[in-house]
Amino acid sequence: MLIQRHADGATLALGDVPEPELGHGQVRIAVRAVSVNYVDRFVPQGGYGKPPADGVPWVAGLDAAGEVTEVGDGVTGVRVGDRVMAMVPSSLAEQVVADARFTVPIPPEWSHEEGAAAIVALLTECSALSAADGLSAGESVVITGATSGMGLQGVQLARHLGAGRIIAVARSDRADDVLHRLGADLVLHSPGRGFAKHVLDATGGTGADVAVDHVGGSYFPDLVAAAAINGRIVNVGRAAGAEATADLEAFSLKQLTLRGVTFRTRTPAELTGLYQQVRNLDLTKLRPVIERVVPWQQTEEAQGLLSTGAVVGKVVIRVAVED
Numbered sequence: 524m525l526i527q528r529h530a531d532g533a534t535l536a537l538g539d540v541p542e543p544e545l546g547h548g549q550v551r552i553a554v555r556a557v558s559v560n561y562v563d564r565f566v567p568q569g570g571y572g573k574p575p576a577d578g579v580p581w582v583a584g585l586d587a588a589g590e591v592t593e594v595g596d597g598v599t600g601v602r603v604g605d606r607v608m609a610m611v612p613s614s615l616a617e618q619v620v621a622d623a624r625f626t627v628p629i630p631p632e633w634s635h636e637e638g639a640a641a642i643v644a645l646l647t648e649c650s651a652l653s654a655a656d657g658l659s660a661g662e663s664v665v666i667t668g669a670t671s672g673m674g675l676q677g678v679q680l681a682r683h684l685g686a687g688r689i690i691a692v693a694r695s696d697r698a699d700d701v702l703h704r705l706g707a708d709l710v711l712h713s714p715g716r717g718f719a720k721h722v723l724d725a726t727g728g729t730g731a732d733v734a735v736d737h738v739g740g741s742y743f744p745d746l747v748a749a750a751a752i753n754g755r756i757v758n759v760g761r762a763a764g765a766e767a768t769a770d771l772e773a774f775s776l777k778q779l780t781l782r783g784v785t786f787r788t789r790t791p792a793e794l795t796g797l798y799q800q801v802r803n804l805d806l807t808k809l810r811p812v813i814e815r816v817v818p819w820q821q822t823e824e825a826q827g828l829l830s831t832g833a834v835v836g837k838v839v840i841r842v843a844v845e846d
């Protein structure tokens with residue numbers, strides 16, 4: 524599925540590109556499913572990462588789940604026939620090659636669609652909690668943008684790792700039932716500001732030990748106001764803006780830590796560590812929420828669904844060559 528840039532933005536169209544070459548340490552994956560991620564919604568505006576060199580076809584997709592069909596030199600621990608999930612660019616294709624270290628076995632209980640839905644969110648939320656120096660049992664957690672694919676997984680992961688009170692912050696109530704089922708104790712609905720007071724109330728006035736922020740912008744002052752002493756705030760996403768103000772007086776008085784996370788500047792060693800964290804999880808307890816599975820001919824519609832503000836869970840594209 525190729526991204527074709529033009530003056531007004533970009534469109535998607537099926538096309539043929541050469542098979543990717545298998546390098547040292549890599550595996551070839553026959554792709555069965557790919558999920559839609561936040562960044563995909565910017566394809567129509569042409570805003571999708573770094574533009575490729577002129578004339579180079581650019582295959583969409585950021586993650587994949589499928590079967591290993593070939594292993595390169597130096598690969599250990601992954602075999603032909605294994606079902607794996609990976610965060611890998613240009614994955615919306617019949618096949619993709621990935622560094623074997625950056626793959627995770629799909630649990631036998633899961634479908635390929637669940638693998639595709641889960642992998643980026645698991646890596647992202649693990650990376651956020653690592654940046655917060657982990658989560659000690661009983662610590663309270665605030666998760667903004669809780670309706671997002673990342674947020675839903677974040678709530679589930681925090682519950683799985685033994686968090687105390689989990690407070691989800693969302694713009695609407697459409698995912699409340701799911702958020703409670705995944706482990707949220709409280710869902711706050713906020714158009715942007717003013718949720719700090721409710722977090723303080725919900726934590727007996729102490730504030731949240733950890734904030735996993737998928738929204739940024741106008742939410743940030745509330746995260747500072749809602750934080751406990753020695754609280755850790757981790758910015759994951761900036762859907763509401765990359766600029767924010769903060770009360771530095773409160774920041775210092777509470778001895779807060781602010782961290783940001785991204786995959787774009789990670790070293791291979793850091794990525795290897797993150798993938799290992801995900802492999803170490805009991806994934807049977809972290810099944811992703813899927814809103815819909817669509818065939819890959821409907822990729823554009825699938826990507827558009829995320830912008831409607833109506834989905835609860837991941838939208839997954841099924842890649843089936845015979846379609």
Ligand SMILES: NC(=O)c1ccc[n+]([C@@H]2O[C@H](COP(=O)([O-])OP(=O)(O)OC[C@H]3O[C@@H](n4cnc5c(N)ncnc54)[C@H](OP(=O)(O)O)[C@@H]3O)[C@@H](O)[C@H]2O)c1
Binds near residue numbers: 559693738
């Ligand atoms: N740092 C990393 O490594 C990393 C990795 C993956 C993703 N991310 C980021 O994490 C975020 C979530 O990604 P995703 O793929 O899970 O996204 P998604 O499923 O498309 O969800 C987007 C979320 O952003 C919320 N949102 C959008 N605009 C907003 C605004 N102006 N104010 C408040 N909330 C707003 C949406 O709320 P509604 O449901 O109310 O529309 C929804 O919860 C994105 O910002 C993405 O860039 C970061």
